[in-house]
Amino acid sequence: MAQDVKDTQQPKTEIPTVTLTIDGRAVSVPKGTTVLDAARQLGIHIPTFCWHPKLKSVGACRMCYVEIEKMPKLQVSCATEAMEGMVVRTDSDQVKQGRKAVLEFILLNHPLDCPTCDKGGECDLQNLTFRHGFDDSRFEFQKYRFTHGAEHTTFDDVRIGPEIVLNRNRCILCYKCVRANKEAFGEYDLGVYERGNIAEINAAPGELVDNPFSGNLVEICPVGALTNSDWRYKIRVWLTKTTPSVCNFSSTGANILFFKEDHQNKIFRTTSRRNDAIDDGWIADVTRYGYQIVGSPERLRTPLIRRNGKQEPATWDEALELIRRRFGEITERKGKVCIGGLASPTLDNAALYAFSKLFRTVLKSNNVDYRIDYKMLPTSDGSLYLRLSRRPFRIADLDTSDVIVTFGSDLVREHQLPYLRVRKACSFNAARYFSLTPYPVKSADVAESELIYRSGTEEVVLTAIGLAAVEMGLVEKSLAAEFSRKVEPKTLAEASAICGVDEESIRLLARAIADARKVSMFTGEIVSGSPARDMIAAAALNLNRLLGIEQRGQLAALAHSANSVGAEKLGVAPAPPASVVAKLKELWGQYPEAEPCTTDKMLALMRKEDIDGFFIVGADPVMTYPERQFAVDGLEKLDFLVVCDLFETATTELADVVLPLASWAEFAGDYTNLEGRVQRAERAIKPMHQSKTPLEIINLIAERLGGRLFETDQHMQREVSALLALPDQAHAPGEFLAVVPASDENANGSALPLYVCDDPHHSGHLTEKAHSLANFCGEAYVEMSPDLAARLDVTDGTPVRVESEAGKVVVAVRISDHLDNDVVLIPRNFAATAVNGLQLRKRRVDRVKISKVVD
């Protein structure tokens, strides 16, 4: 990952500047800047309703009037380009009168129901009326009232989404919600109907506004027209305090604010904390509502100790003492290498580092990993996939890329904010976007071309792009020859036949990459989750070399979890890169010689009883490891299992000691996002019940085991910083790598490829505890194409039996609005489904058979 991620822009083509005067002060801005933005640069506030920094200006509300010399009429500053020599006034009498008039118009049909409106205190209309409006109204007529389709209350409220309540009477028709929904999110579940002064915003007829970005619509509403049912009427906004934090449910690290109340030690909501380098001020619903897991009544309250086969509440001292004794016994009996550990990649940098240090310095073991849902992991540092994943990548660079290629990533499910950047690049900068996946995805609606390849042929697709470039003569001859020598198959025609993508589409893509001024290309979970990930990475690195992608942009495998990159950089993997190991040796004065064991290897060793003690922090391998029985068999064989989590999970059920873990909102911690950017999440509230922070728990256990990890917090910080400062040793290979397609060992007959993924409203194993998110997506489901559903004679909600070599589950059908081939998706987020029970760790593509449940 990029070491020195700063917010500086890459050098761009020179944009000329213009100089203008606003309220007597000169300002120079790049040509194309609006007068409004120029004023903002001077710190001059121009009031607005319909303007949004990330949407196209429409000039609808007319609140942002300014006076410009030589222009007789008032101008809307949001849509007026700053010109050389312009003389602008934002505070003249005419401007003030114009604003007053607009506010008067807006308030004509506004109900002025502030006492019963929960937007009070943070309402733009209230605030701007206070500052710029009249104190009286000249309107003496009945206000227009929208009542159709409303609940019969004073408010005429309409519920338009799982968490959105609409009050049309308060709406001032700034259209920001509808614009954001279509323009920024590509969603079509909200619209504006009728026209003139009876125009109204509402959900699409008969539908709900339940898209994975819907919470933003409420956040940008300048009045109380859209309110959030999770937040409204629970607390007055001015009684809350805010804490800056970052999202813990994705690798993007969206910047957020928690609104909390200290006496109740409670978080009431999450909003965005705009950071243009990362999130553009948008957050996904899983980020917005995920905070609810913190205050869930199901949180673990005390440590639990298994006594006579039953887990019973215990004190921290009892639990720690038991851990000391049992780990001691195991060490004495079989040696320290018989203990292993798994830390969730959602933990903060300090905890992850401490976890590694505990194992490597106190237990002298390399049995440590953070990868909880990878099939068949490599242990060596030489993994090509790791090389691909360590390449620099900047989210904001997507904006300025003219060609964007995503490979094996269902963006809406895994990289929601990068997905919005892709949309933005397409709609604002006419970027050409190419989406390559084994099944059609929602995000491809902005794509110039969506290439659907046969499941399990990733490396062939990538090679095909290179072969197309070679055959079209787009690359230099000797390079082309070298490439062709190393890869199989040798022709585009053969490759196309194997991967099932037509030659013309591949040629189009190859030419687009070759012609691009700036390319952004990244791979997603379908690559990282594949046991063939190293071969795929080799093919991607070949393409990089062949087409010179890194010279004109970026190519990387994106991380999946909130702190996977931190875990990697801090050496939580069993065999960190040599530079990391060297630094650790330097810091610790020691480093274990023991054999490095991945999650997969450790589970295998447990089955052989070569690992007897295990320590898990924040992970739930029973639910997420891509072969449930393999994980269960291993964990059940353990002599002693310690699990820390927020909740009782399928994994804590097997534990001898369960420790209540504090969530990321309950302590200050640093997280490294997919770009390598380190961001701090501050402590919003005190740890709930008796829970402790992961660092505290790791430190306490280390002390009990006779080793103190850090003398002081400063020492700890210094060590973490030293590791994060290490430059990445991830240079692209200077030669082409051999790529021979792995045969699809399991393409047996009529079985359907199964993709296990996140629901767009969930992430990982905990978000089911957030009741709002549960409201969005309901129960577990298997998603399939309408065509497949018709053949199976099933419809939305029909329970079906999904069966693989590994097991079977019964789950309800959901008919997809974008799948059109014979592939099924089942989200991993539902504990009841246990979808990993269908997976086999050695299978490249899991395959299932589906049958109707006959009762």
Add this chain to the structure above:
Amino acid sequence: MILTQESVKLIKEKVPLYPRRKSAILPALTIAYHQLGYVDDDIYREIADIIKVPYVEIAEAATFYTMFPKAPRGKYLIQVCHNISCALLGADSLIGYLEKRLGIAKGETTPDKLFTLISVECLGSCATAPMMQINHDFYENLTPQKVDQILDELRAEA
């Protein structure tokens, strides 16, 4: 499907006339209205499926314009222009006259579902005022005798 094969065919023919599919929304709504005399949510859905644009876009466009009522009306929709040029020549009285002749108030439909009477904005027949539109045809330079004759003919035709 509520739309007939013929309507679907006509709609599909419109799509390639435009560089973007969305442009076919108004033509499609017009074709649907010509078939049905109304266009409601179900029809929006069908049109969305035919021309492959998001359903909400159909609903948003349809409700913006006046020509796509959501509910069926009488067999003959009488639209009387009440705008200025017609009003100067008695459009308000013409509406009163029609109300009396049809036995319904403006905005209503006769019990036999034959006639619906509404008043509309300028239809571009200002120099031949007063005028009315019945279904897709204009009737201009109206007099009471002409109106009587037109209504009689329509009744006979029905």
Add this chain to the structure above:
Amino acid sequence: MFYSPVITNAAEAATNDKLHLFKYVEDPEQHKLETYVKHCGYQAWQKVLAGMKPDEVIDEVKRSGLRGRGGAGFPTGMKWSFVPKNSPKPRYLCCNADESEPGTCKDRVLMERDPHGVIEGMAIAAYAIGCHRMFIYIRGEFGHPIRRMEEAVAEAYKGGHLGKNIYGSGYDLDMVVHTGGGAYICGEETALLNSLEGERGMSRIRPPFPAIEGLYACPTIVNNVESLAAVPHIIRHGADWYKKMGTEKSAGTKIFSLSGHVNRPGNYEVELGFPLKKLIYDPAYGAGIKDGKKLKGVIPGGASTPFLTPDMLEKANLDYESLQSVGSMLGSGAVIVFNEDTCIVWTILKLIHFFRHESCGKCTPCREGTGWLEQVIHRIEDGHGRQGDLEMIENVCGNILGRTICPLGDAAVMPIQSAVKHWRDEWVYHIEHGKCQVKPHFPFK
């Protein structure tokens, strides 16, 4: 028998070399290709494709002094010249046939009776800007003109005047007849483009102007039917011929739709600069006020232009600058005549009701202001006017004028402002007495 029984001055046009738009509009066969060609139709188009460069066409139209006939009066040739010469994007031409301005009924007649004239004008304009797919946006209510236009387009394709490799020149041109859904605002060019894209017909903020970023964000020219219908004549007879007609700044002829209280309402093509009084009183045109009543006022350019009083009529000629000098506008050329029985409050209520109904709802002053004005004026008309209402109307009008995205806001308030100015006493009487000075009831007979 014509579909529309509207009166025209075609007889005059037949003998007057200057009049050209209406020369054949009384010929019942003129809408057919065969007749049109017999009347020298498509000669200009052939001339253009046979040897004129696009820039030469633009220059010719520029020199002719032709100005937009839809309302704004912007020089047509100059508008065409704004299309970027080296844009890689396709360019589009849209003929604005969304004729909806109250009082205006001229484009409809051209489309019904001389559709090929419109097609030929469009084709020449399309060629001038390098467009290969052109659209005519006809208001949806115009059932008959739509049918006529569709038939004519089909004939033009068949006759080789549209389609691929026209006249062997290598130039391809397609034409699409697009129909609206009922919205006055779509006569505004950016709203028209939104509507043509399948959006709600809401106007767009400018810049960018359509010539740079219009339909599908490509360079686009939107011209009125009548403007385009004049183009073949300009090409055929030359800019000098055209320029000689009309006045210095208002070249050529224009069709005026005369409606309201006159004896001969109708569509009349006259040279620009024609005296308004003559149009109303001359027996060959309006033939005076109906039923021997006195004239109260005139709206000279469609419902969105300010009123003229009888005394202003003396100085008012039908051209852009003369009407501007008397405080009104040429607009779309819809002359609406009011007799002495007309109540000004009633009239304004009709108009503001219309504009409120047609406001697209995008920008605040127009959306909210038109509704408010309608309520206040309704109150006065109902006899419940209050002291201060007039001042409030004037103030609210001032808060709309010049403050909206598109001209609909201005259009809504300009007639009101002029009506309050010219007939203030009548408004005051209405408010003070709760009733009208005149009888606002026009019988249907």
